[in-house]
Amino acid sequence: MGTVILAEHLKEKMNGRKVRAAVFxxxxxxxxxxxxxxxxxxxxDIPFGENRIQNAILWRKFQHELPPITVYCDFHAKAQKGINLDYVVRTIDIPKVAGVKPCFHPKHSFILLEDWELLVVTGSNNITEAGWCSNLEGFSYLSLKSNEFFPRKFKDELKEYLRDLRNTFFNERFDETESWSKADNEIDRFFRQVGYTNQNPNLxxxxxxxxxxxxxxxxxxxxxxxxxELNKGLPFQRVNVISPYYPTSSGLFKEFKDLTECADISFSLPFENVDVVAIDKVLYEEVASMGINWKEVNDVEATKGYRRNHSKVYELIGDSKVFTIVGSVNFTNMAWKGVKNGGNYESAILYVTDKTDYQEHxxxxxxxxxxxxxxEPKPEEQISEDREDAYDLRFILDWSAxxxxxxxxxxxxxxGYIxxxxxxxxxxxxxxxxxLSEExxxxxxxxxxxPVKPSGKDTIFYYYPIHNNIEAMPMPERLVLNDVELLELWKSIEQDDDPLLSLQLIDRFIDRITDEAGDIQEATLIENHSTLNIMATHINGLLALQKRLFTEKGLKQYREHTRKLREYYLLANNVDTLYGYRKLLKKMESEGKLNEGFYWLLLNIIDLFFYMNVEADDFQLxxxxxxxxxIHKELATEIQNVSKKMIGKDLTKNHLKWALKMIKDEVAR
Structure with missing residues (x-):
């Protein structure tokens, strides 16, 4: 048992290996x-940081490399902010039982690595900033791998837990290939391996x-x-319980004391601030009168100021063994009563250690x-008693269609209605x-x-949609590179041996549009240091992009990389793609900063170079x-609209067609 920063611990255990799939x-x-x-x-290797604007741009550039990922959470406990990347969130709503609504409460991370090692984290930490960064949390870490550490009984318990969850709430078999959760399918493949090992893990x-x-x-x-069974029916010598929540009456405390037959039981006080505890004083005194001790968590003293304890740990010390339970189980009636009796969905892992190997702590x-x-005691996990049984709805957003x-x-x-x-x-x-309309x-x-307003109910239900073709999802309107930055970025992709060049250019863009606090400076967003007086700069930038995306060398790995780049720059909606470039041109034209004739010409070049003369084999997906x-149809419509606006102007379509022919000839050389 020790103290670590969970994110750093995971990073160390992953050791640079790629993730094959993950379920949380x-x-x-x-x-x-x-x-x-x-x-x-x-x-x-990708320079994500604390600046969320920069992260959003980087994710658009690299999200195609995300492995299959699925997150399960309680329907009523999710943040009312949507998901912006290509992963699946499955919310679970457990129906009320006798007017009381249980919750989905397990906390697991299953991370399958490229070499088929599975990292398993079980504990008290939710996927929140508090759960990973500020709270004191309790968690256990395990690594499973066929033929190395693969105890059959224990790994089968995990496998059945995952399968039951999918079957109960999503009517889905473990081998259902059409599942939205590709990550679950991969994790289940891992558990179907049979390289069992003979260790007695005491898990x-x-x-x-x-x-x-x-x-x-x-x-x-x-x-x-x-x-x-494990302590041979003997009373425990000492028991420690860490929990942030407790029942409002003393019944469970008495039951626990009778069950353990222990004369030395201690519970952690549920601190809400320095010297402030969220428990009724009458209950505190009643429990103390049973001979039960109230104490504080030992590791909290190592932190500066108040740090909330959210751990759920049970340590039962026997005559020859020590039993440590780590998981999601609070010391409350809802956590203890079991799903079939109307209780919460909970999970935990028990570690059994020989007392001779136990390090006194x-x-x-x-x-x-x-x-x-x-x-006053806080409701368990701040759960509102006004939660309604949610509608069984799913939504699929297709950004391309x-x-x-x-x-x-x-x-x-x-x-009801949205x-x-x-x-x-x-x-x-x-x-x-x-x-859907553009708005x-x-x-x-x-x-x-x-957001869904159900008929006859005074509430709103919120749903995370499944994203199809998320690469076409619009970026926020105000995040647009100026033309100098964008064309420089395109030229940089010719230098395949130095991919950091494009990341450095994105860094410079972020520096330009944000202040020291990382907030957007609105005035900088309208800066367009245009090179439109030098038409060749734009045309050369497009030529450089076309050359890189449609010149395939012999190596298979290079060809696959080129197809991946092609799909990103032609189809994704990001500040450095053709979609971002078209958005920039349209904005400049609407503001009178771009000549209509040149706008017409650039749209034709985009269509000709990238969308008109391509084939299905040019792409990976x-x-x-x-x-x-x-997109070719969209461009044709926009070109036609601009053509109508140009009628009667000094620059005729014949002039522009001549310019377009010269560019075609240049590409054909």
Missing amino acids: HTFNFEPDFFENYLLPLFFP YYFNSARRNEFHDGTFVSFIKFIKD DLLKPCDISTLTFT KTLEVINENEDNQR SGGNFSNISINGSRIVR QLRYFANRPLI EDSFDKILS
């Missing part, structure tokens, strides 16, 4: 934190939704198994009670596909979250060519 389970989920702090751990898995030979899904039965220490202030698909799994009983923005016409009463697309690009044809 959490109660609370903050996508903004996940995308800016955790996912960058998978890409140590046991607790899952409150599944009974097995060790327990019936209740935490009471799990503690009873430890005492009766006091988890708790005495506390000066006279300085404490007692306040510009559609939103509504999937209603219970059309007779689930009625609220917020210009969505009064989008009903969720039946499954259907809706074509609606911009709304979802800025906040990719679907099957549907890329269909997207190219769609």
Whole structure:
């Protein structure tokens, strides 16, 4: 048992290896934190940092390299901010039982590496900034690998937990190839390996939704198994419990004391601030009168100021063994009662250690009670009792087709509409596909979250959509490189041996548009240090990009890399792609900073160089060519609109056609 920074620990264990797939389970989920702090751990060579604007641009450039990733979280505990990258979030809503609503509460990270080693983190840490950066959290770390460390019984418990979750809440078999969760499929492939090892790991898995030979899904039965089977029915010599939440009455404390038959039990005080504890003083005194000690967490003293404890750790010291349980299980009735009895979905891992190998470490220490202030106890995990059973809905946003698909799994009983923005016409009463306006697309690009107002209910349900063709998702309108920066960036991609050049140029762009605090300086966004008086600069930039994207060398690896680059620069919506360039040109033309004739010419060059004379074999993905044809149609429409505006102007279409012919001849050389 020791103290580490979890992110640094994971980075060290990954040791530069690529991630094959990852599945995360959490109660609370903050996508903004996940995308800016955790996912960058998978890409140590890309200079992600604290500037979220820079991270957004870098993610657009490299998100095609993301492995399959799925996050499971409680429906009501997710942040009301959308996801901006190509991963899947599956929210879980457990129906009310006798008017009480349980929650999905496990915290797991399953990270499968390229060499088929699985890193497993189980503990108390949600995927939130507090859970990974500021709270005191308890977690266990394991590494599983076929033929190296692969204890059959334990790994099968994890496998069945994952399969049960998919089957119960998503009606999905483990071998369902059409699943939205490709990450789950990969993790299940790992668990189907049979390179079992003979170690006796002294590991046991607790899952409150599944009974097995060790327990019936209740935490009471799990503690009873430890005492009766592993501790030979003997009373425990000492017990320490760390929990941030407690029940409002003393019943569970008495049951625990009777179950353990221990005369030396200590519980951690639930501090809410320095010398402030969130527990009713009457309950505190009643528990103390049972001979139970109230103490404080030992490691908190090593931190400056107040640091909230969110760990859930049970240490039971027997005559010859020490039993340590680490996981999501608070010392509360909802955490202990089991899913089948209307309790929370919980999980934990039990470590059994010989007492001779146990390193004495006091988890708790005495506390000066006279300085404490007692306040009202906080609801477990700040859970609101007003939570409604959510509608079973799914939404698929296709950024290329510009559609939103509504999937209603219970059309007779689930009625309402999408609220917020210009969505009064989008009903969720039946499954259907809706074509989105440009205004609606911009709304979802800025906040990719679907708010649903259910009929007859005074609440809003929020849903994370599944993203299709996310590379076409618009960037925020105000993030646009000026033409000098963009053309310089395109020239840099000719230098394949130095990919950091383009990253340095992006860094310079971020420096230009933000202040020292990392906030955008609005005045800098309208700067267009235009080179339009030198038309050759734009044309040469396009020529450099065309040459790099459509010149394939002999090596297979180089050809595949070129196709990947081609799909990014032709199809992705980012500040340094052709989409970003077209957006910049349109903005400059609308503001009168770009001659209509030159705008017409550049649109034709873009169409001719990149979209008109390509074939399906020029791309890696099957549907890329269909997207190219769609963009070609968009360009043709825009070119036609500009042509109409040019009628009667001094610069005629014949002049521009002549210029276009000269450029065609230049490309053909």
